[in-house]
Amino acid sequence: MIKLHQFARTWGIPNLSHFCTKLETYLRINKLPYTIVETLPLKAPRGKLPYIEDGDQKFSDSRVIVNYLKATYGDNDTALLSPEQQGIARAYERLLEEHLYWASMFTRWNYTDENWQTNKQAIFSGLPPVARDLAATIYRMKIKSQIKGHGLGRLTQEETFQLGKEDIESLANFLGTKPYFMGKSPTSLDASAYGVLVNTLGCPIESPLKNYALGKQNLVDYCQRMQAEFFPELPWGGN
Ligand SMILES: N[C@@H](CCC(=O)N[C@@H](CS)C(=O)NCC(=O)O)C(=O)O
Numbered sequence: 001m002i003k004l005h006q007f008a009r010t011w012g013i014p015n016l017s018h019f020c021t022k023l024e025t026y027l028r029i030n031k032l033p034y035t036i037v038e039t040l041p042l043k044a045p046r047g048k049l050p051y052i053e054d055g056d057q058k059f060s061d062s063r064v065i066v067n068y069l070k071a072t073y074g075d076n077d078t079a080l081l082s083p084e085q086q087g088i089a090r091a092y093e094r095l096l097e098e099h100l101y102w103a104s105m106f107t108r109w110n111y112t113d114e115n116w117q118t119n120k121q122a123i124f125s126g127l128p129p130v131a132r133d134l135a136a137t138i139y140r141m142k143i144k145s146q147i148k149g150h151g152l153g154r155l156t157q158e159e160t161f162q163l164g165k166e167d168i169e170s171l172a173n174f175l176g177t178k179p180y181f182m183g184k185s186p187t188s189l190d191a192s193a194y195g196v197l198v199n200t201l202g203c204p205i206e207s208p209l210k211n212y213a214l215g216k217q218n219l220v221d222y223c224q225r226m227q228a229e230f231f232p233e234l235p236w237g238g239n
Contacts, residue, residue, distance in 0.1 A: 001033050001034060001035055002027070002032060002033065002034040002035075002052050002053070002054050003034065003035055003036075003037050003052060003053040003054075004020075004023065004024060004027065004034045004035070004036050004037065004050060004052055005036075005037045005039050005043075005044065005049060005050060005051045005052065005053070006020035006023070006024065006036060006037075006038070006039070006049050006050045007020055007038065007039075007040070007049060007123065008038040008126065009234075010122045011122065011202075011203045011204060011237075012202075012234055012235070012236075012237035013198050013199070013202055013203055013227070013231075013234065013237075014198075014227075014231050014234065015195075016119075016122050016123065016199065016203065017049055017050070017199075018097070018101055018104065018195045018196045018199045019048075019049070019050055019062045019097070019195060020049055020050045020195075021194065021195035021198060021199060022062050022097075022191045022192050022194075022195030022196075023050045023052075023062045023065060023066070023191070023195075024036075024050075025190070025191040025194050025195060025226070025230055025231075026062075026066055026069070026188055026191035027069075028230040028231070029076075029186045029187075029188075029190065029191060029230065030069070030073065030074075030076060032069065032073055034052075040123075044060060045058055045060040046060045046061060048060065048061070050062060050065070051065070052065050054068075054072070063097075066188055066191075076185075076187065077089070077187045077188050080182070080183075080185055080187055081182060081187060085182055088182075089181070089182055089187060089188070089189040092171070092174065092181065092189055092192075092193070093188070093189055093192045095167055095170070095171075096167075096171075096192045096193055096195075096196040096197075097192055097196065099152075099163070099167055100164055100167040100168070100171075100196055100200070101196055102147055102150045102152045102153075103152060103160055103161070103163065103164030103167070103209055104164070104196065104199060104200050104205075104209065105143065105146075105147055106147055106152060106153065106160055107205050107206075107207040107209055107210070108205050109140055109143045109144055109147065110143075110144050110147060110153065111157070111207060112206070112207075114206070115205050115206060115207070116140070118204055118205060119205065120136045120140075123136070123139075124136045124139075161207070161208045161209055161212075164209045164212075165208075165209065165212045168200075168209070168212055168213050168216060168219070169216075171193065171197070171216075171219060172216035172218055172219050175218055175219065175222060176218065177218065179225070181193050186226075190226065193222075194222075194223060194226040194227075194230075197213065197219055197222070197223050198223045198226070198227065200213050201213035201214050201219065201220060201223060202223050202227075202236075202237070223236075224236045
């Protein structure tokens with residue numbers, strides 16, 4: 001059976017990591033059995049979570065993992081979507097994972113002290129006190145430098161939130177009244193979308209980005225529906 005290595009559950013959502021939530025949602029949408037191994041990124045093959053073990057093989061990076069799972073266990077997206085729709089889905093996946101994700105990371109690692117404490121507690125509380133503070137300080141420096149490396153971290157807060165809000169508006173407009181992002185059936189875009197959106201509007205990290213997303217009722221309803229359908233054991237807390 002597939003072993004999914006990811007952060008421990010917290011905040012009443014599948015995972016505090018956008019990408020761990022994405023991958024677990026993908027597994028559930030596609031009814032692929034798995035077990036969870038709770039861990040931290042230090043132990044991951046590329047230093048990032050999630051990663052999986054399948055038999056004696058290890059795969060890391062959710063995009064590489066999803067490609068492997070599609071090639072090995074079947075690709076519902078290709079069956080459900082035209083080439084044009086596949087192109088649109090890919091573009092939105094990248095918007096979520098390569099842009100909105102970084103604005104969301106900014107709110108956790110480099111915005112208010114309150115958010116930082118919430119984030120730190122959720123990720124590092126399992127470690128002994130000295131190791132916890134040291135690991136948190138080192139990781140904070142590392143992630144801040146990643147956000148800067150991406151480019152978003154070089155903008156002002158106002159500019160960062162404005163760009164994140166543009167992503168959210170585009171997502172809300174594209175979803176419209178559809179049940180899933182690509183129509184009547186869930187696809188891998190929904191795994192990405194729910195992973196990033198629930199980690200923006202459904203977690204206890206406060207910011208103008210969260211407030212803006214909470215103002216898009218179709219996105220809130222979507223996250224609630226996705227969680228009820230694929231994670232029925234996690235009642236919606238709406239943090
Ligand atoms: N592109 C990767 C991104 C994974 C990622 O950034 N994971 C974060 C948690 S959300 C992580 O483990 N970060 C630790 C680090 O960068 O040191 C994927 O799709 O899996």
